[in-house]
Amino acid sequence: MRGLAGLALCTAALLALASPAGAQQAKPRSGSGKPASPPAAPNPYPQRFAALCAACHGANGRSDIPGTPVLAGQHMFYAITQLFLFREGRRSNEAMTAVAKGMSDADMQGFANFIATLPPVPAPPPATPPDPARMKKGAELAQQHKCLICHGADFAGGQQVPRIAGQHEDYLQMSLRGFKSGQRPGYTMAMGEALSRVTLEELDTLAYYAARFPGAQAAVGK
Amino acid sequence: MPRTMRIVSLITLAVLCALGTASAQEEPGWAKGRPKANDEAMKMAPVPSFPVPLPADQLPIKKLKLPPGFKVEVWASGVLDARGLRQGEKGNIFVSTIFVANKVYVIPEAGDHKPKTIIDNTPLATGIEFHKGSLYLATNTKIVRYDNVESNLDKLGEPTLIYDKLPGGTDHSWKYLRIRDNKLYYAVGAPCNICDPGEWAKIFRMNLDGSGVETIASGVRNTVGFDFDPKTGNLWFTDNGRDWFSEELPNDELNVVTKPGKQHFGYPYCHQGNIPDPEFGWGKSCDDFQKPAAFLGPHAGSLGLKFYTGKMFPAKYQGAMFIAIHGPWNRTKKYNGVYVAWPDGKGGAKVEPFMTGFVENNTYLGRPADFLVMKDGSLLVSDDHAHAIYRITYTGK
Numbered sequence: 001m002r003g004l005a006g007l008a009l010c011t012a013a014l015l016a017l018a019s020p021a022g023a024q025q026a027k028p029r030s031g032s033g034k035p036a037s038p039p040a041a042p043n044p045y046p047q048r049f050a051a052l053c054a055a056c057h058g059a060n061g062r063s064d065i066p067g068t069p070v071l072a073g074q075h076m077f078y079a080i081t082q083l084f085l086f087r088e089g090r091r092s093n094e095a096m097t098a099v100a101k102g103m104s105d106a107d108m109q110g111f112a113n114f115i116a117t118l119p120p121v122p123a124p125p126p127a128t129p130p131d132p133a134r135m136k137k138g139a140e141l142a143q144q145h146k147c148l149i150c151h152g153a154d155f156a157g158g159q160q161v162p163r164i165a166g167q168h169e170d171y172l173q174m175s176l177r178g179f180k181s182g183q184r185p186g187y188t189m190a191m192g193e194a195l196s197r198v199t200l201e202e203l204d205t206l207a208y209y210a211a212r213f214p215g216a217q218a219a220v221g222k
Numbered sequence: 223m224p225r226t227m228r229i230v231s232l233i234t235l236a237v238l239c240a241l242g243t244a245s246a247q248e249e250p251g252w253a254k255g256r257p258k259a260n261d262e263a264m265k266m267a268p269v270p271s272f273p274v275p276l277p278a279d280q281l282p283i284k285k286l287k288l289p290p291g292f293k294v295e296v297w298a299s300g301v302l303d304a305r306g307l308r309q310g311e312k313g314n315i316f317v318s319t320i321f322v323a324n325k326v327y328v329i330p331e332a333g334d335h336k337p338k339t340i341i342d343n344t345p346l347a348t349g350i351e352f353h354k355g356s357l358y359l360a361t362n363t364k365i366v367r368y369d370n371v372e373s374n375l376d377k378l379g380e381p382t383l384i385y386d387k388l389p390g391g392t393d394h395s396w397k398y399l400r401i402r403d404n405k406l407y408y409a410v411g412a413p414c415n416i417c418d419p420g421e422w423a424k425i426f427r428m429n430l431d432g433s434g435v436e437t438i439a440s441g442v443r444n445t446v447g448f449d450f451d452p453k454t455g456n457l458w459f460t461d462n463g464r465d466w467f468s469e470e471l472p473n474d475e476l477n478v479v480t481k482p483g484k485q486h487f488g489y490p491y492c493h494q495g496n497i498p499d500p501e502f503g504w505g506k507s508c509d510d511f512q513k514p515a516a517f518l519g520p521h522a523g524s525l526g527l528k529f530y531t532g533k534m535f536p537a538k539y540q541g542a543m544f545i546a547i548h549g550p551w552n553r554t555k556k557y558n559g560v561y562v563a564w565p566d567g568k569g570g571a572k573v574e575p576f577m578t579g580f581v582e583n584n585t586y587l588g589r590p591a592d593f594l595v596m597k598d599g600s601l602l603v604s605d606d607h608a609h610a611i612y613r614i615t616y617t618g619k
Contacts, residue, residue, distance in 0.1 A: 089343075
């Protein structure tokens with residue numbers, strides 16, 4: 001119920017606050033050619049994030065609303081691909097489609113740039129300690145299914161690959177199952193391929209593990 | 223064997239069988255043949271293009287290198303996913319897209335070259351051709367025709383279905399089209415990296431109403447670029463070689479069809495005319511297949527091909543073909559560019575790089591995809607990575 005109420009609230013807030021495309025030129029992304037001339041006006045996206053996104057995702061990019069992903073520590077390339085998929089109506093989520101629909105390219109770039117400035121926020125200490133057997137199984141599955149190759153030994157991701165360390169378990173579970181069933185389109189074919197041979201039970205174990213990820217040391221060595 | 227042990231064995235066997243089945247299921251076609259134990263190979267994935275075009279002033283135009291006397295400029299920027307290029311009779315330029323945009327655009331030849339979406343929400347809207355007032359569009363599942371298109375750019379209306387028996391899928395299923403002598407040429411690629419392609423991996427042609435499908439060439443893994451030599455009428459095509467064989471082999475092929483319907487170009491048995499496939503090549507000889515006219519580089523991603531039919535470029539480019547080398551994703555060292563090839567008159571061809579400079583720090587700044595020869599003889603080049611169209615001119619200076 002809390003989730004539905006939160007969703008409704010967010011949607012309403014978003015619809016009310018979504019403003020038309022800012023005239024502000026988005027920051028050039030890294031690797032592009034010569035830098036653009038310095039902006040004349042201050043970057044509006046911190047304020048727009050606070051007004052548009054923070055109610056659901058948290059001002060620091062982490063909230064407890066069920067099904068709402070942590071944005072803290074997420075990468076610009078990944079963030080913009082998801083805004084794009086929402087805007088184009090390919091990734092389905094009522095609230096996010098409503099948010100992204102009115103965004104210009106510059107808006108998507110501006111929000112994605114701002115999201116990338118939010119430092120990672122660790123998960124709060126769990127009420128009950130993680131089940132060691134399940135964590136061990138999760139670490140083994142992550143090795144076996146090559147999750148670390150793209151998401152990194154620290155699960156921090158990079159470029160178009162999202163950070164998954166400390167992401168909410170329910171969101172990870174929903175995403176993994178969505179990729180496997182094809183219900184959630186990826187920006188590339190990578191996840192569909194990666195999960196084609198992973199069982200649903202294993203997906204849930206991976207979600208459990210990544211949500212409680214103990215850090216790169218524990219994952220690689222012990 | 224004690225009863226308990228037998229039960230344990232049975233359970234173990236059942237689990238192993240289940241695991242075995244699970245691991246064999248549903249491997250996507252492009253991953254077939256990938257060395258699973260090699261992390262460097264497992265790390266490689268198709269290079270995603272950014273979902274937002276680069277602003278015009280950030281395109282890599284100043285980094286591009288051409289032969290003396292040639293110049294390149296940005297002809298259109300902000301063309302998300304610009305892939306195939308074709309021109310209408312009234313000067314409109316049609317631009318198809320592939321993995322990101324799901325659109326076809328029109329850009330009038332005159333004016334500010336801003337793209338306007340004329341077809342939307344169509345995945346793999348990649349194969350386009352213009353013929354006698356109509357725009358032909360081939361996705362991975364069907365071919366349709368929009369009539370009188372240049373008079374209806376604000377609303378194309380419902381297309382006429384020509385053919386809906388394409389196999390679909392995601393592997394090598396996107397299309398490239400040419401029309402010649404009232405026949406529509408297209409290909410269906412192999413539904414995998416390496417496998418028995420069954421009735422596919424062929425270039426076909428059909429009547430313009432979709433009837434009379436004929437095979438033009440067999441054993442073609444994936445061609446997304448072909449054109450007819452204006453001198454001989456022969457069909458030249460690029461073919462993307464198999465993946466995961468090794469970093470440096472096999473090469474993509476440049477091929478020429480000299481006996482339509484009678485030639486087999488080797489896939490999946492033989493690669494680049496001289497390497498038997500380690501799995502499918504047993505009992506076959508590369509000598510039984512048509513050899514390539516030239517090599518285009520390992521995992522080159524050779525795409526659009528167009529014979530130069532303009533008058534602006536120097537005489538040596540008359541009769542030459544331009545080839546878009548998109549650049550490899552499953553090779554550690556990246557390279558790409560626009561190449562030019564001259565048929566040698568003996569079934570072979572000489573290939574040279576023509577425009578390079580799209581790679582910086584082993585990262586693509588842009589990736590050429592297709593061509594259009596403009597009426598003034600200049601050459602348009604689409605780029606589906608930087609999302610732009612460039613124009614190459616010859617000034618002699």
